[in-house]
Amino acid sequence: MAVSVRDVAALAEVSVGTVSNVLNRPEKVSPTTVERVHAAIAELGFVRNDAARQLRAGRSRSIGLVVLDVRNPFFTDVGRGAEERAAEAGMTVLLGNSDDDADRERAYLELFEEQRVAGVLITPFADDLPRLDRLRASGIPVVLVDREAGDARFSSVSVDDVAGGRLAAEHLLRSGRRRLAFVGGPRSIRQVEDRLAGARSAVEATPGATLEIVETSALTVIEGRAAGAALRDRDEHARPDAVFAANDLLAMGVLQALAMSGVDRLRVPEDIALIGYDDIDFASAAVVPLSSIRQPAALIGRTALDLLLLEAAEAVVPREQIVFQPELVVRESTGGSAS
Amino acid sequence: MAVSVRDVAALAEVSVGTVSNVLNRPEKVSPTTVERVHAAIAELGFVRNDAARQLRAGRSRSIGLVVLDVRNPFFTDVGRGAEERAAEAGMTVLLGNSDDDADRERAYLELFEEQRVAGVLITPFADDLPRLDRLRASGIPVVLVDREAGDARFSSVSVDDVAGGRLAAEHLLRSGRRRLAFVGGPRSIRQVEDRLAGARSAVEATPGATLEIVETSALTVIEGRAAGAALRDRDEHARPDAVFAANDLLAMGVLQALAMSGVDRLRVPEDIALIGYDDIDFASAAVVPLSSIRQPAALIGRTALDLLLLEAAEAVVPREQIVFQPELVVRESTGGSAS
């Protein structure tokens, strides 16, 4: 059942140290011995015990990634980017889903700490900086993802959400809309707040433009649907003429509620223009193809992992704040041309 | 830096055994001692080393899940179902993405074996039964997900894909279509083959109906787009009047190519009816809301984990094949009414 290096050593008639050397530094072992050991390994079906390995090494070869929502394709793309880079470095990514829940987030951080992961990539929900500090103090590098570190305590890879919000709102204003609504929440999520701030700055720079906030309790299709239904049921003059949703999932929900309900449906973009955020794959295939703000998701993940490996390698810890610029993608939901 | 139970024991002036007892069986320790130990733990910021724990236990508290494609919402839903159930049992789920690649699949299985995971949930790509047998022989229970075990060697949780394929094709035939095309691949994936078999049986039972196969190299939006473009560019009489896509990602790709291109675009469902598979969240929000075959994704994940825990607990290993029935969801892409 449990085959250990000792069994292998016995069968190959060498010492355990030699078996370990064959596994880790075969060039230090004579070819004939290597072969004998390999034969023994094959015969016994020996598989290294990673727990013992880690115990001895003091550190695992995994890195933990905590995201806000695995069902959001943006985050799965970030995850894939990170995983790809990790694989190149011979490491694995452990995925944790905080689901906008401070308790779940904490649970994952605790888990990762017990596992002595080589590093943590996190899109923080709760601003539990003390806990992150503690992780770092115990020697586990932490890189913030999709969220700029306020101070210089952590490295981070993010996209300029304020600029993104501004891009979105300016685009709506440029097409002649004046009564904007921002659909998003919870406000405790920094990305939401930043995107809103960007939109607000654009609106304030435009005389006669207004910005209304429709707060949601999560960034999901369901929540978007509810928000969209509420907007749809208003009197025409009380209705915004454009909606900026804090992400594409919300936007798709809003779109479903606005454009796909029965008799009282509204036309997008004629009655209400709509723009989302993230430019997930599905956005272009929506009922009305969705304008959006594109972020380089996979690249974010990959870059974050790069930074993490850097921090893990260097004794003196370099902090770096990498900020990507978002990009406006115009489609029909804001009157762009089909394509 | 590295605080161990020994340090805690020293500070609390007890033995290491007692510290361990406080951690694992506090009811065996006197209240005053428990308190002293907890105080020491807090003061030192002690965090259990999971590797040491696992080493001693001989088994980890994680279970591995290998899926074909993390970007497919169907699989993320399966994962969430499994993860939820795992959390209830105090376990964690390690997610591996084989991406329709036998090598990656093998790499993940090796990783999980080295980790001595408590069990493996897998949607096999390569039919590497020997490797799975070996896992099982080494004491790691294996449950097949979304794929019925041919023989009774493994437990499995699946959906009747043949029935699902038949449902889809019968629905298309019932609406008067006769020249069906099946878009899907690679054929090595059992789900693809089964869905095709179901469709074929429906077509063969209908005089005058034909079924053409358009093979793809993956079940992705991109591949769907390519297949759709190829269909669109055919002469009208050479074109199928209905498409059954092996999953919703493909279907959305086909839809994009058919309905969203420029002058030569086709109408769905008038020119070509279209049905997908999985009923992912985004299907209902597509350009033309997508008819699909619904599978209880989260329930599949949860049930698979139940089976796994069962196998892990029992000495005598009960094999069980659980098969859910799929469900037809009619939307506009096959002429159903909007809703």
Added chain:
DNA sequence: GATCGGCGTTGAAACGGTTCATGGAAATCC
């Protein structure tokens, strides 16, 4: 022929928890 260096191998120590046989002290019973 003694000395030296390098190569290949050895075996014990170490990593940090958990377990369990052992034992002492206090509580309970007759």
Added chain:
DNA sequence: GGATTTCCATGAACCGTTTCAACGCCGATC
């Protein structure tokens, strides 16, 4: 009051790997 049980606490052994000082051997060197 002595025997028995209960309750707590102890500390060494153990899990399986990696590391490293030490060693034997062989060929090269002078």
